[in-house]
Amino acid sequence: MNDPTLTAGRRAAILLAKASITGAASREMETLARGVLGGSRFHTVLHAFSEQGSPSLREVLNSLGEAAAPFDEICILPCLLPMEPGFKTWITGAVQRWAQHMAAAGRTLPRITVTEGPSQAAAMLGVLQAVCDGPTTEVAPAKAGAPALGSVIPPQKRRVLVCQGGPCNDAGAALVWGHLRNEQKRLDLRTTGDGMMSARTSCLGPCKLAPVVQVFPEGTWYGGVDEAGMDRIVAEHLLQGQPVEALAYAPSPDKQVLR
Numbered sequence: 397m398n399d400p401t402l403t404a405g406r407r408a409a410i411l412l413a414k415a416s417i418t419g420a421a422s423r424e425m426e427t428l429a430r431g432v433l434g435g436s437r438f439h440t441v442l443h444a445f446s447e448q449g450s451p452s453l454r455e456v457l458n459s460l461g462e463a464a465a466p467f468d469e470i471c472i473l474p475c476l477l478p479m480e481p482g483f484k485t486w487i488t489g490a491v492q493r494w495a496q497h498m499a500a501a502g503r504t505l506p507r508i509t510v511t512e513g514p515s516q517a518a519a520m521l522g523v524l525q526a527v528c529d530g531p532t533t534e535v536a537p538a539k540a541g542a543p544a545l546g547s548v549i550p551p552q553k554r555r556v557l558v559c560q561g562g563p564c565n566d567a568g569a570a571l572v573w574g575h576l577r578n579e580q581k582r583l584d585l586r587t588t589g590d591g592m593m594s595a596r597t598s599c600l601g602p603c604k605l606a607p608v609v610q611v612f613p614e615g616t617w618y619g620g621v622d623e624a625g626m627d628r629i630v631a632e633h634l635l636q637g638q639p640v641e642a643l644a645y646a647p648s649p650d651k652q653v654l655r
């Protein structure tokens with residue numbers, strides 16, 4: 397593990413949480429970032445979400461990677477306990493794809509590091525002990541005799557399934573999912589046009605075409621979908637009813653590979 401106190405140059409940190417769609421959670425992350433900045437050797441500390449929520453990790457990496465005063469190191473601090481090995485795999489994939497994008501744009505890459513899980517867990521012990529002595533809120537019991545809660549059948553015509561099986565996640569499906577959910581909110585896709593809903597699924601089948609997305613009611617299969625591909629699916633398929641042929645794969649008994 398690298399000792400951060402030995403690293404010279406301009407350093408940035410990203411507090412990486414999983415997901416949030418509420419302003420309160422984003423403000424909580426901003427407060428945490430300010431707190432970390434105050435007691436650290438970082439020149440800036442930002443927050444990001446790996447799934448749904450804004451800003452995404454890629455957006456924050458872009459802002460740091462394109463800063464007028466370049467950073468020598470960007471350190472990612474996963475805010476997750478216990479640390480899932482898959483989260484670290486996800487971070488590696490997301491950073492590698494971003495680095496490819498930066499290299500293609502001819503930009504100089506900073507060193508990217510990730511804090512180690514065990515030291516975070518040890519540090520969390522003190523936090524949890526402090527929280528135990530803090531205020532609590534009672535969870536209200538269910539009221540006896542309360543009427544059964546019903547469910548509304550949604551009117552949305554379209555449903556977007558984003559595969560989150562292992563091969564698709566290794567290929568960046570969580571990024572695609574987070575991007576779709578952010579765009580769904582930004583463009584109000586649930587109530588625009590035919591309306592749409594989205595869901596994550598386990599393996600949909602054609603893993604070699606990862607990340608895989610399927611759009612109903614047509615059942616159109618899409619493979620190799622990244623954020624830009626999802627933008628096209630939203631603009632052309634969801635909003636105009638025109639499947640994106642360049643990304644689509646027709647059902648066939650023959651094996652297909654990514655184009």
Ligand code: FES
Pocket residue numbers: 559560561562563564565598599600601602603604606608
């Ligand atoms: S993991 Fe996505 S299609 Fe199998």
